[in-house]
Amino acid sequence: MLTIDNLHAEIDGKPILNGLSLTVQAGEVHAIMGPNGAGKSTLAYVLGGRPGYEVTQGSVTFAGQDLLALEPHERAAAGLFLGFQYPVEIPGVSNVQFLREALNAQRRSRGEEPLSGGEFLRLAREKAALLNLDMEMLKRHVNVGFSGGEKKRAEMVQMGILDPRFAILDETDSGLDIDALRVVGEGINAIMRAPAKGVLLITHYQRLLDYVRPDYVHILSGGRIVRSGGADLARRLEAEGYDAVMEQAA
Amino acid sequence: MSESVILPTRRDEAWRYSDTDAVAGMDLGRFDHWDDVDVPAGETVRRCVVIADAGEPSDTTELRRLRVRVADGGRCELFVVVSSGRLGRVEVVAMLGDGAHLELGGVTIGGRDTTREIVSRVAHEKPNGTSNQVVRAVHWGRGTGNFLGRIDVASGAQKTDAAQSFRGLILERGASVNAVPQLEIFADDVKCAHGATVGQLDEQARFYMAARGLPPEVARRLLVQAFVADAFVALDDADDRERLMRVVLGKLDRHL
Numbered sequence: 001m002l003t004i005d006n007l008h009a010e011i012d013g014k015p016i017l018n019g020l021s022l023t024v025q026a027g028e029v030h031a032i033m034g035p036n037g038a039g040k041s042t043l044a045y046v047l048g049g050r051p052g053y054e055v056t057q058g059s060v061t062f063a064g065q066d067l068l069a070l071e072p073h074e075r076a077a078a079g080l081f082l083g084f085q086y087p088v089e090i091p092g093v094s095n096v097q098f099l100r101e102a103l104n105a106q107r108r109s110r111g112e113e114p115l116s117g118g119e120f121l122r123l124a125r126e127k128a129a130l131l132n133l134d135m136e137m138l139k140r141h142v143n144v145g146f147s148g149g150e151k152k153r154a155e156m157v158q159m160g161i162l163d164p165r166f167a168i169l170d171e172t173d174s175g176l177d178i179d180a181l182r183v184v185g186e187g188i189n190a191i192m193r194a195p196a197k198g199v200l201l202i203t204h205y206q207r208l209l210d211y212v213r214p215d216y217v218h219i220l221s222g223g224r225i226v227r228s229g230g231a232d233l234a235r236r237l238e239a240e241g242y243d244a245v246m247e248q249a250a
Numbered sequence: 251m252s253e254s255v256i257l258p259t260r261r262d263e264a265w266r267y268s269d270t271d272a273v274a275g276m277d278l279g280r281f282d283h284w285d286d287v288d289v290p291a292g293e294t295v296r297r298c299v300v301i302a303d304a305g306e307p308s309d310t311t312e313l314r315r316l317r318v319r320v321a322d323g324g325r326c327e328l329f330v331v332v333s334s335g336r337l338g339r340v341e342v343v344a345m346l347g348d349g350a351h352l353e354l355g356g357v358t359i360g361g362r363d364t365t366r367e368i369v370s371r372v373a374h375e376k377p378n379g380t381s382n383q384v385v386r387a388v389h390w391g392r393g394t395g396n397f398l399g400r401i402d403v404a405s406g407a408q409k410t411d412a413a414q415s416f417r418g419l420i421l422e423r424g425a426s427v428n429a430v431p432q433l434e435i436f437a438d439d440v441k442c443a444h445g446a447t448v449g450q451l452d453e454q455a456r457f458y459m460a461a462r463g464l465p466p467e468v469a470r471r472l473l474v475q476a477f478v479a480d481a482f483v484a485l486d487d488a489d490d491r492e493r494l495m496r497v498v499l500g501k502l503d504r505h506l
Binding site for chain 2: 048049050051071072073075076077081082084087088089090091092093097098099101102103105106109158162
């Protein structure tokens with residue numbers, strides 16, 4: 001459902017992605033691991049359409065559409081969700097207002113009826129409970145005053161409410177303690193483990209993969225995928241380190 | 251008649267960033283007209299002053315001048331939106347008695363070649379007076395927003411607590427926002443706080459909102475709404491608050 005072919009991208013003229021190719025089929029979870037500076041977050045932002053990230057070569061097809069031709073909000077409406085490594089604070093805008101506007105904008109663009117206030121609150125309450133997040137937090141301004149872990153759980157509540165077809169989760173595990181990690185992992189499974197959905201998990205560590213078991217693991221280095229394997233590859237990385245595993249690849 | 255009217259120039263401090271050419275085109279019979287707001291001791295008076303388009307955007311000059319006197323222990327609440335006219339200007343001159351309070355919440359908003367401004371002069375003449383001013387400016391096109399806020403604390407006005415907050419938001423290159431906070435303090439046991447910033451919409455917030463599916467114009471509307479809301483926080487009447495917000499967002503929707 002997501003096909004990335006020979007993707008090259010740069011920031012301020014500096015090449016970061018250098019011929020990245022990857023295909024995720026419906027029903028699959030792929031993990032992308034790699035050292036700092038490998039281009040993991042850049043990949044997430046390029047797929048999300050962040051301004052300033054310029055694609056110089058290659059293509060990305062999502063559910064039969066040319067993803068790169070779509071504006072960021074059109075990508076979201078097409079069913080793409082980008083979970084941020086650093087969720088942004090928006091003072092003055094409540095989570096409830098923000099998410100209801102976002103969900104209804106997506107629904108309208110798909111020709112669906114917008115949800116009423118009551119319907120939306122029921123949905124929000126259900127997803128907040130799934131992620132063990134106090135509903136009161138959703139009445140507060142977006143991410144303002146949230147701890148690192150609360151921000152990450154709030155991201156997953158957003159994902160639950162928006163119910164995307166495909167999620168790119170950029171270091172969703174960072175800043176989480178052991179208990180929160182389990183809650184978030186189970187949340188990802190509940191929301192995204194479905195035959196018609198796909199996930200790209202970007203992570204430094206293997207620990208989230210204990211809860212969200214990937215079908216494939218890829219090592220990103222120098223802006224390209226240098227090695228792919230099954231879930232056991234992540235465990236070997238954890239045990240032996242990137243250098244050792246990548247040397248074997250070379 | 252208007253023979254005594256001396257038109258302001260930009261050399262006058264209170265008209266420094268104004269469109270003084272636009273003043274010449276207005277009905278000068280009203281130039282020296284002041285609305286008096288007198289608040290009796292211990293009472294509260296609230297006024298909403300809105301300069302808004304009646305239908306099509308107006309290119310006239312709209313000047314509203316308020317002279318506020320708040321007697322001892324009284325409270326005056328002014329909420330102002332300046333959203334119309336080639337030049338739209340609200341002037342507030344307030345004199346506060348012992349323990350009196352002035353609340354001023356204001357928004358200037360506009361694009362094209364317009365100038366929208368709020369000019370305040372708050373005089374703490376007696377002890378124990380308090381004042382709080384919160385002004386927000388949102389401009390685009392070649393629009394200009396100005397806030398000139400002067401606070402005078404007389405030598406006998408001990409225990410005065412005066413606060414002033416101004417923030418400007420420039421939505422497009424070409425627009426401008428000017429802030430002139432001015433504090434004249436002749437008493438030694440007072441609190442006077444002021445802050446002024448000018449900036450653009452937060453690009454990170456815009457991308458974050460887009461990534462959740464909000465089209466750019468919806469994201470911008472939410473961010474502007476959050477930005478100006480500070481000016482109406484102290485407005486206790488939800489209907490009035492909504493009415494003022496509708497004027498502001500209506501301007502944004504029609505002219506972006």
